[in-house]
Amino acid sequence: MQLCDVLLRPCTADDLVALEAWAPTGNSRVHAMRFAHQEAGTSTYFLAVRRQEPGTVVGSCELRWNGCAATEVPRCPEANGLQVWPPDLQSHGIGTQMLGLLEHEARERGHHTLGLGVGDPRPKRLYLRLGYVDTGPDYLDRYTWIDEHHREHHVAERTRWMMKPLTGGRLEAGRL
């Protein structure tokens, strides 16, 4: 069932307090970090809002124009941190709409492929359905989160790279 139609818009500085209330990230300040990447010109931090109620955020994704930080991954823009929130909105077609809109944004900038990393089988099913190809490689997605005592935790998660051709053509699945 489709719960709502969504639009994408770039995050602004005025959104940051409300975003922390919407999907709290504690001392990691993930929304502010993604917005800083946008300010630096390397990303656009897209917010998905209800078409009928543009003040209501239902999802977010950072489109990293410079691609994935892991050097072994092929160069193309990366949809990083795709999420639909709160959880009761998941599985109602919003993520599918968001990916279609993100692909449009990448195509508009002249890109021929969009990539993303996936660690879990469940979202991977969605990406395969939407035409993303399991090209690989496997790589370590490295990030840091900061706990309530301001201690840093460095994480490296095994992740599979997938890509979708945006302007025709085919991509070969990689070796597992």
Ligand SMILES: CC(C)(COP(=O)(O)OP(=O)(O)OC[C@H]1O[C@@H](n2cnc3c(N)ncnc32)[C@H](O)[C@@H]1OP(=O)(O)O)[C@@H](O)C(=O)NCCC(=O)NCCS
């Ligand atoms: C993954 C996610 C963005 C998809 O958006 P969505 O609006 O739920 O997806 P859609 O309704 O368009 O499509 C449904 C598919 O999404 C995936 N999905 C749905 N809920 C999910 C969840 N809680 N966690 C992971 N994947 C989920 C499944 O593949 C589902 O297909 P299925 O019903 O055959 O299992 C969203 O579920 C989410 O934010 N999940 C938690 C964070 C996450 O896992 N992000 C992916 C990072 S790679």
